[in-house]
Amino acid sequence: MPSVKVNKIQKLFGKMKAVDGISFEVKDGELLTLLGPSGCGKSTTLRLIAGLERPDAGEISVGNKVLSSNEKKIFTPPEKRGMGMVFQSYAVWPHMTVGENVAYPLALRHVPKEVQKEKVRSALELVGLGGLGDRPGTLLSGGQQQRVALARALVFEPETLLLDEPLSNLDAKLRESMRIELKALQQRIGVTSVYVTHDQAEAMVLSDHILVMNQGHVEQEGPPREIYENPKTQFVMDFIGQVNYIEGKVVEVTPQGTLVKALQAPGNSSLQCTRLETTRGGQDVLLCIRPQDMTLYKEKPPERPNVWMCTVKVAAYMGDHEEYELTHGDQVLKVSGPASLKLRAGDNVFVELVPEGIKVWERKK
Template identity: 55%
Template sequence: MTDLTVSHLVVHYGGVSAVEDVSFTVRSGEWVTLLGPSGCGKSTTLSAIAGLERPTSGRIAAGDKVYVDGATGTWLEPERRDLGLVFQSYALWPHMSVAENCAYPLKLRRIGRAERRDKVREALALVGMEAYADRYPHQLSGGQQQRVALARTLVYRPRVLLLDEPLSNLDARVRERARDWLKDLQKKVGLTTIFVTHDQVEALALSDRIIVMEAGRIVQDGTPTGIYERPTSRFVADFVGTMSFLPATLAEGGAVLGDGQRLALGAGHGRPAGGITLALRPEAVAFAPAGEGGLTGEVVTTSYLGGRYSHVVSVAGTPVRVEAERAVPPGPATLTVRPESVLVFPA
């Protein structure tokens, strides 16, 4: 079991900054996800940890093994870092059987034939693929290929598991099952894991901690619940989950929207000076019977999501998303909002 520490990591390409002063620690057995849009630096950070990218400066270490240290000039080759890396493409050898693919890393490490056979059998059993040992990659589904790629990584028992969007090539239904299976496997094996994705649902479902990145920097580091319910910036609020934003101004007892409607705010929120932006999750908003107090607006569109409906309601000229168990016809509507669920950001 190994802690992995990244300290003041910087990666520049000429005059372009891909990663700028990134620091975090992944505790032994923890699943940490690097989350953010394309170009935010998450994959570059993972590549620097794996040794596929040489940082401009900074330090990366797993336990007492230092991978790179710009201050001392230390650089450990990728093959000596004892890391397991699973790519988006799985990268299975097409001319090798499932068993041969899994045995290949052990052959490189000069493991004897008998021990190799036992370790391959154990790894394939761990991912539920022992019955497919003699098949070739083209005879497997995408989900099965993913399992083989993981078995090939787990077979030599790496210190840290690095996952670079390994679920992105799967269809939606298989992807959902794979998430549950992958999380269960990681807990069973107890591996320290760093997962890169731009998919917020994957991040929320799989992670012990989420590190949100923007423009090469960490903008928030916290639990899935904390990231979703207490985002520290408008960027995080907008990127993680669905959010509606209403421009407003502060007033005694709450906020005033552009058309004069008032909205109560819960205690404990920051109160930026001047104009503000109110952020609302769909689950914090509900339809109310006509005539009851609340925000008034106009239902613009309704979409069926399977078991529930998603509505877009125009409030003070701004779209607000509302989820409900029933469809609400287009036209005037009244909304109730839980004051404690309203987030407040500077305008």
């Protein structure tokens, strides 16, 4: 399957830059996710690739074929782009059977009836709906309708698959299982795919690459692990996963690391941080730490830096683990721990804030 290349693509609505010169490449057989908050331009980017919107600048190509270029005055209409599409509202037509729904793109392409039949049968098989071809479209569960939409997008063996929040109409449990199913299917058929979601967990599970978008531009691109472990901006760190914020002021920078006063903690107790190449004494900083970079102890662990005695404010039992809201003076921390700790509101607990897990950003007043 060919790769998809998007080069400095731009789309304006009036004066608003919905997509502001973004570039990326989805390699052969990979799945790239456009991830970002509502209104950041994800759907517009996908619609530009599909040819449902005309760009104001930039170039889009699949393999060696340029599909859209303002400079070269090329614009291939959507039906000639050979792309399968699945949207949030899965749009299964109720007056048709499942089989007729799936056959629709083939009928549009004047594929002979006999060939249609065989292709529909194998597309339904592919999405786990084998044998349901004669069922009316209305008699399907949400998950089944989503599969019909997927079969319809795949039935003409597209080179590219575009998916815009295809799972967001499903309940939480179904969504989770469909995620994994979708990933397995995409890998099996190896179709180059662009996926849109604002759900970071979904993006992590599904993607080979994630492109984090904010207000029409790219904040960061990379494999899920890299985005999660090395967020380049505060926006990315905040958007992907849970974060605790600690307002601080740099005390001193030494070769071993940097000492930061935590302003909301009692007596401005300080924290050792390691990742502080660019800081200087007296600087206002914002420390960010994820719950999994904090360890809870009932007894004070000896000789470790960054151990705070905290009070449990809220303890939420989650079955396999517990989530706690703790305070250390006015500093609030959200931490999770094993259910076996059995901490209750009012208990004291020791929290280690692992220096390597603390990320430091400049704090603007």
